[in-house]
Amino acid sequence: MNNALVPVNSDESRSELIQLVSFNLDQEEYGVDVLKVREIIRMPTVTRVPNTPHYVDGVINLRGKVIPIISMRKKFGLMEAENDKQTRIMVMDVDGELMGFIVDAVSEVIRISGSEIQPSPAVVASGVDQECIAGVINQAERLLVLLDLEKMFSLDERKVFGSL
């Protein structure tokens, strides 16, 4: 399932149905492949970890496993916001490791066909790394940005991460 989202242009994938978890971040709506999402939890207490990139909020205890928590807002250079009732952590499988991502709210699971995914326009607002945008879904009443999390932590970044 690794590449479910990648061959956007090939004919077979156009007709394929894809399920996405959609979430909100600073008034925009984003989507990730449902198969990558392990669970969605409310905000627990996060333990800060020193000397990490600014977007790493810290670590949490997920039933006996310690996983890192990434703030999506910070990662994408968005305005920081207070955590509220809607704030969720999406625990996702990134390259075989669990990581939690803080998002403003998780809305629903939607089904789209591969043909609805359009390549992202050259300029995307709000500082989201062009790299990790797998495409855009333009429906009548909504615009969804499709993210590829594996790309979000590009190899280089992981190394930096590791050697900090």
Add this chain to the structure above:
Amino acid sequence: MPPIDCEDQELLEGFLAETTELLEKLDDDLITLEKASDDTELMNRIFRSIHTIKGASSFLGFDLLVKVAHKTEDVLNRLRKGELLVNPEIMDVILEATDLVKLLVSDIKAGEIQERETEGTISKLLPFLSEPAVSAQAPAASAAPAPEGGVDAPPTSVEQAQVASASLDAAPPPVSEPAASSVPMPDATVAPPQKTGGEMVPKKAAPAPKPAEGKSEDLSDNTTVRVDVKRLDDLMNQVGELVLERNRMIQINQNLQQGDVNKDDFNEEFGKLTKRMNFVTSELQMQVLKMRMLPVEKVFKKFPRIVRSMARDLGKEVDLQIFGEETELDRSVVDEIGDPLIHLIRNAMDHGLETPDERVAAGKSRVGTLVLAAVHEGNQIIISIKDDGRGIDTDRVGRKAVEKGLLTEDQLAAMSQREMFDLIFLPGFSTKEKATDLSGRGVGMDVVKTNIKKLNGIIEIKSEKGQGSEFILRLPLTLAIIQSLLVEVEGEVYSIPLSSVLETLRVDQRQFHLIGGQEVLKLRDMVLPLLRLQKIFNVQQRYDKNDFCYVVVVGAADKRMGLVVTRLVGQQEVAIKSLGSYLANIPGIAGSTILGDGQVALIVDPVGLIDSVEGNAGR
């Protein structure tokens, strides 16, 4: 050659397990034999081991292995009959052959049979086969020539029968009837040397789990554990009790929800439950920990061999004494201490002990003593390597360090005795003028230090010039669960491994001194560099400034340092949780743990912190 099918796979695994076990013992036995060459029982045991290996490998068609084992067996046979006498030269060759056998077996284990050069070793064995029997001295010198066909004949003949039967239908190998080996052959004679055709190419072990390349020496199997059934039963019992306590807990909760308990009853019940839970879980923890334990013998038993060959290379006489080899410690630790110990032993052999002549001149006995001892002390295991050699000459060490540019004259002048000892751990340090095969590159002791640090251990050196030196390693029993000291830094809780904590102090901050931008504390006769955890971990100031704070004195290997914290929380046993690959290698953080309230607390890495301070000082 058909691929090894399932049945064969089982045979192969059996063969590997048996051979590995035999080889492990063989080394030990051979060394013992050299000292007690008239021990017939021992001699026979060695002979049987190599014979069994030969038999089994010929049955499975491992050609090279058979060849080497066979020649070795022939030489051993002559020794056994008293035709040859045990002497260091023969032992050297036999040990070399044993090593080759080990290498071949590990090839088979890795599933990749490689063409190894065996002729060299075999040709060394051959002279001993053609050498005339020491008939003249034999009756006199070897007090008890093995009674041939006598006491020891029955066991060997059975094995020989197996070999003979196996070798009869060796090519093609009896894939269809593995039972052949159990059919006893009446005319049991030593199997003739095998001249096998080209089709006897050793086969590959079909699905090799891991090709252990480059780890040819590692014959031990660390992926499976043999557990005493008794221990398993105990464990099951404990789990049963845990289930009972859980039910009890559910019951108490239910009662509480329904509101039909008064507060006192609840308190009492819950208190009891907590106590029992505490008891059961600590028992469980102990049991599981015990299952992970291995006797340190696993590491120690390869040392007699190493010491022997080194002694021969260096022309020194050494008496190696081993104590406490039954001391148990965690597998994770056992795997890691092998290398540092080898380096320490090499160091003691090469630098510590003198040559026999030098020893006599110094008024000591010709034979040097090397003592390797392991002992439990509380939550630690202490391993000491002690020699009665020349000791560490601090003057010479100091001079060398200055010569090599590792420190300045001024620095040297300010050093205490202990700090001088610590110089030998510097990378690139060596007192040798010339690097040899054994030592002199200044790598070994650095390896020791890094590995011991990795294990959260501490090294102490005791040495007296002319009297000898002792290296003492203090290691934690396990790496999975540790005793830790919980400290608070401006509201954040951190855990410091207790194994590296030497003492804690409550100090007035006005007693801190500043030397070259580094905060230090005068602690008795030493000047302790300080590190504020708040600063290094960027913790936000939460409380009002307070003059008093706590200093946790930590030590790693040979260094000491004080960590400044706001408050001490207490001592707790914690399970180490990895932070995952994304957050690995954060300086100063070794991992994390989960506290009683479910919060994650980070485990401080005193070793990393000390290094970082040293690094800063150097810049």
